[in-house]
Amino acid sequence: MARAFTPKVITANDLLEGDVIYFTAEDTWTRELSEAELITDEADAQLRLLEAEKQNIKIVGAYLADAKAGPNGPEPTHFREEFRRTGPSNYFHGKQEAQANV
Amino acid sequence: MYKYNEFDEAFLAERNAQFRAQVERRIDGSLTEDEFKPLRLMNGVYLQLHAYMLRVAVPYGTLNPNQMRTLALLAEKWDKGYGHFTTRQNIQYNWPKLRDLPDMLDALGEVGLHAIQTSGNTIRNTTADHFAGAAADELTDPRPYAELIRQWSTDHPEFQFLGRKFKIAITGSSADRAVIKAHDVGLQVVEQDGKIGFKVIVGGGLGRTPMIGQVLREFLPQADLLPYLESVLTVYNVLGRRDNKYKARIKITVSENGIDTYRAMTEEAFMAIRGQYDGTDQQLLEEIKTHFQAPEFRSAPTDAFDAAYANDPVFRAWADTNLAEHRADGHAIATISIKAHGATPGDASAEQMRVMADLAEQYGYGELRISHQQNVILPHVHKNDLPAIHATLKANGLATANIGLISDIIACPGMDYCALATARSIPVAQEIATRFDELKMEHDIGHLQIKISGCINACGHHHVAHIGILGLDRAGVENYQITLGGDATETAAIGTRTGPGFAYDEIVPAVERIVEVYMAQRESAEETFLETYRRIGMEPFKAALYPEAQKKVA
Numbered sequence: 151m152a153r154a155f156t157p158k159v160i161t162a163n164d165l166l167e168g169d170v171i172y173f174t175a176e177d178t179w180t181r182e183l184s185e186a187e188l189i190t191d192e193a194d195a196q197l198r199l200l201e202a203e204k205q206n207i208k209i210v211g212a213y214l215a216d217a218k219a220g221p222n223g224p225e226p227t228h229f230r231e232e233f234r235r236t237g238p239s240n241y242f243h244g245k246q247e248a249q250a251n252v
Numbered sequence: 253m254y255k256y257n258e259f260d261e262a263f264l265a266e267r268n269a270q271f272r273a274q275v276e277r278r279i280d281g282s283l284t285e286d287e288f289k290p291l292r293l294m295n296g297v298y299l300q301l302h303a304y305m306l307r308v309a310v311p312y313g314t315l316n317p318n319q320m321r322t323l324a325l326l327a328e329k330w331d332k333g334y335g336h337f338t339t340r341q342n343i344q345y346n347w348p349k350l351r352d353l354p355d356m357l358d359a360l361g362e363v364g365l366h367a368i369q370t371s372g373n374t375i376r377n378t379t380a381d382h383f384a385g386a387a388a389d390e391l392t393d394p395r396p397y398a399e400l401i402r403q404w405s406t407d408h409p410e411f412q413f414l415g416r417k418f419k420i421a422i423t424g425s426s427a428d429r430a431v432i433k434a435h436d437v438g439l440q441v442v443e444q445d446g447k448i449g450f451k452v453i454v455g456g457g458l459g460r461t462p463m464i465g466q467v468l469r470e471f472l473p474q475a476d477l478l479p480y481l482e483s484v485l486t487v488y489n490v491l492g493r494r495d496n497k498y499k500a501r502i503k504i505t506v507s508e509n510g511i512d513t514y515r516a517m518t519e520e521a522f523m524a525i526r527g528q529y530d531g532t533d534q535q536l537l538e539e540i541k542t543h544f545q546a547p548e549f550r551s552a553p554t555d556a557f558d559a560a561y562a563n564d565p566v567f568r569a570w571a572d573t574n575l576a577e578h579r580a581d582g583h584a585i586a587t588i589s590i591k592a593h594g595a596t597p598g599d600a601s602a603e604q605m606r607v608m609a610d611l612a613e614q615y616g617y618g619e620l621r622i623s624h625q626q627n628v629i630l631p632h633v634h635k636n637d638l639p640a641i642h643a644t645l646k647a648n649g650l651a652t653a654n655i656g657l658i659s660d661i662i663a664c665p666g667m668d669y670c671a672l673a674t675a676r677s678i679p680v681a682q683e684i685a686t687r688f689d690e691l692k693m694e695h696d697i698g699h700l701q702i703k704i705s706g707c708i709n710a711c712g713h714h715h716v717a718h719i720g721i722l723g724l725d726r727a728g729v730e731n732y733q734i735t736l737g738g739d740a741t742e743t744a745a746i747g748t749r750t751g752p753g754f755a756y757d758e759i760v761p762a763v764e765r766i767v768e769v770y771m772a773q774r775e776s777a778e779e780t781f782l783e784t785y786r787r788i789g790m791e792p793f794k795a796a797l798y799p800e801a802q803k804k805v806a
Contacts, residue, residue: 165279166350168304207281210299228728230667234301238668240596240678243332243347244302 158195159186159224160202161234162212170234170245171209172224173202179209181245183235184223189214253314253619254399254543256364263407264361267368271295272354279350294374294412296367297353300671306345306356307370312380312398312422313341315620317609322363324605330356335605337590337598339624339662339713340419341379342370346669368406373414375405375485381423381430382623385546386585386631388577392448394424394441396541397477400533403540404478411485415492416500418485419457426742431624433465433744434458434716436502437484442471449473454484454514455506458710462746463503466511468518474537476522479529483521487514547617547632549580557635560642567642569695570653575638578631584638586630587623588645589652589660593689597663597681598626607648615641624713625662627655658693658700658767659685662713666706666723667730673706675723675730676756680704683760688767697767700781701740716740718782719766720747721759732759736766736793737785748790750797765796 160173161183171179172186180186189195195214202212215231217224226232237244256264271291278288292298296307308323315323323343327335330352331345338344348356360366369376378398385393401420405411411418421435432438438453450472456465472480484502491514492505499508506514560567576585588608591597600608608628612620615637621629633641645651654660661684664670666677681704688694703717707724714720720735731753738747754762767781769792774784785793794801 163299163303168299168348168350169302206285210285229730230301230725233667237302238346238678239676240668240682241332 155190155192155195156216156227157218157224158189158214159183159217160189160199160212161186161215161231162202162209165208165210168210173198173212177201177205179205181248182223183217183226183231184220186217186224188217188219188224253316253395254311254364254540260364261361264364264366264368267295267366267407268354268357268361271357275350275354290372293371294369295353295357296370298371298671300346300669301667302669303347304350304353305669306348306353306367307338307342308345308360308365308367309370309377310337310341310343310365310622311402312378312384312395313382313622313624314380314384314395315622316363316618317613317620319363319365320605320609320612320620322359322365324602324609326356326359327605328602334599334601336596336665337600337622337626337628339626339664339711340377341382341622341624342377343622344665346665371417372412373416373418375401375408375411375414375418375420378402378405379419379421379430379435379624381425381428382621382625382629383429383576383585383631384424384621385544385619386578387425387427387429388579389427390425390579391441391443392424393544393546394422394439396537396544397439397441397450398422399540399543400478400537401481403536404481404533410482410489414485414489415494416497416502418488418502420481428740428742428744429623431713431716431740431744432456433742434462434713434740435465437481438465444471447473450477452480452484455503455511456744457501457503458713458715459501460498460708460710461504462710462715463507464744464746465503466506468511468515475531475534476526478533479526480518480522483518483525486521486525487517491517546580547619549583549617549632550634552582552634552636554582554635557638560639564639566646566651566653567639570642570651571638573653573657573695574655580632582635584633584635586633586638586641587655588628588630588650589654590627590650591654591660591685592649592652593654593659594682594686596678597661600628604648604650607644607650611641611644625660627660654694656699656701657695658688658697658702660701661685662701662703662717664705664707664712666704666712670706672709673723674708674725675706675732677704677706677712677721677723680721680723680732680756680759684763687760687764693767693771696777697771698777698780700767700770702763703738703740713740714738715746716744717747718785719763721763724753726753730756732756732762734762734766734797736790737782739782750790750794751801752798762797766793769793769796
């Protein structure tokens with residue numbers, strides 16, 4: 151039997167700001183992983199990535215990252231994506247800083 | 253130090269204008285990312301985990317106060333108020349915006365700094381002994397040669413698309429503080445029959461296949477420096493592998509073909525290339541040397557230093573660890589630790605940069621250095637000024653007395669910033685430094701270098717650390733391997749792995765156990781960690797690190 155497909159989100163960096171962004175079900179980009187589209191079908195994932203890459207004029211380096219469903223939307227499964235959605239651990243910079251300022 | 257002439261200024265201004273136009277074309281969609289990426293990398297612009305990163309070269313580690321102030325300006329105006337000094341005498345800004353980068357480069361250009369060839373498969377910033385021009389043990393100042401190499405390699409048409417990046421380091425002293433044996437090419441200025449020349453070392457490097465460089469030429473006359481380097485690079489460009497990124501560095505080329513073949517091919521290329529040099533480079537070198545004349549060192553008593561040293565234990569502790577022997581009477585080399593216990597190794601705030609610039613201007617003959625060990629140096633200070641310097645440093649969080657000690661840790665940015673990283677490095681460094689500060693043991697432990705890399709590429713030089721730490725991703729969890737017995741000096745050696753790695757929360761206790769073994773086993777307080785390790789070997793450390801495995805054997 152084929153291995154079960156791990157759900158994915160599409161993530162990239164914003165061209166101008168350089169910060170981490172996620173692709174939504176509405177073909178827009180969000181700064182919040184919880185608002186990203188969680189893709190559960192393997193074939194769909196490749197198509198959605200192509201759709202996201204159509205916006206390469208304003209994003210950089212889109213890729214599929216493993217994720218899982220959580221109570222408030224997608225959550226990371228790997229610590230790299232956890233850092234990307236939070237910020238560095240030595241200073242309160244990056245997304246954690248932006249979220250604190252909301 | 254070197255001052256740009258009209259040609260240099262015009263070249264840099266044009267290059268920056270080109271980059272500004274490239275950024276505009278990327279933003280308006282005329283350039284795709286695939287087209288833009290090599291262009292931005294040639295100008296030091298990376299895209300990291302959370303943001304763009306700008307890597308600015310500090311050529312051969314030398315800065316004047318105005319350049320340091322401009323680094324502070326960049327940190328404050330376009331970043332988050334700090335900069336990160338790296339293991340290759342660069343400074344990195346972790347949070348710039350794409351639209352601001354051309355302005356940042358223009359500001360740097362105004363003080364003769366740039367980010368050219370701080371990335372890409374090119375000849376990178378030539379690094380030098382951070383005590384160059386000041387060390388008591390130095391034969392001659394290597395920086396004029398480094399500047400000559402900078403001018404020759406910048407935009408060199410043959411070497412813009414090498415198989416892989418190419419790093420050169422140079423020292424003018426037999427005591428190697430520039431890690432020349434772990435560079436693609438290492439140069440040591442030497443003297444033979446009263447003439448200056450170079451010992452040329454090739455094929456060193458860390459990364460996934462660490463190697464200590466081998467001697468390619470015992471003595472290369474000064475006049476042959478550029479044609480010979482060009483020959484080394486030409487052979488690499490032809491012979492070096494391009495089929496596999498991990499086998500593309502010159503260390504692999506030399507190792508696969510053998511040093512004798514590499515030498516023979518280099519000498520053959522040299523025969524053809526040498527004739528193309530008509531002596532213009534040597535005229536240029538003579539002109540460059542005039543920029544590096546030593547300051548007029550003043551003659552003065554050292555009574556203020558002697559009094560502070562006798563009466564102020566805090567000053568004395570700092571002087572004992574952070575000062576090095578200067579070649580001029582009454583002077584010292586002062587290393588400013590930018591590794592306060594618990595702080596990020598190599599980070600300096602804009603305010604701290606200005607303080608250091610002011611100190612260099614007021615007391616330091618206008619010179620600053622950046623070390624590959626991620627500290628800042630006042631290379632020329634009169635000893636009588638040291639009490640005042642120390643007081644200012646203390647008031648600005650810069651007086652940590654830990655140079656060469658266990659908390660003077662090299663750490664790459666790791667997964668807190670770097671897109672390539674497999675684990676974090678910075679918090680590990682912070683926790684080790686904090687722990688040993690709490691134990692109040694570090695002066696007793698003495699000289700011990702810990703170096704931490706957050707991936708196999710080894711920017712944190714872990715292979716040549718006394719205690720090296722390599723952060724890996726093991727099945728989705730951070731895991732840290734330890735190596736012991738590495739050496740970054742003229743007696744360079746690659747460390748040996750202790751065994752299986754340690755989880756994030758086990759790594760600090762593991763380091764503590766290693767240090768406990770050393771403290772228990774050393775013959776005297778004078779025997780350093782490395783000396784003890786070389787005497788007793790790996791086994792006692794293994795026994796302490798892996799008690800379970802030992803039980804099974806028994």
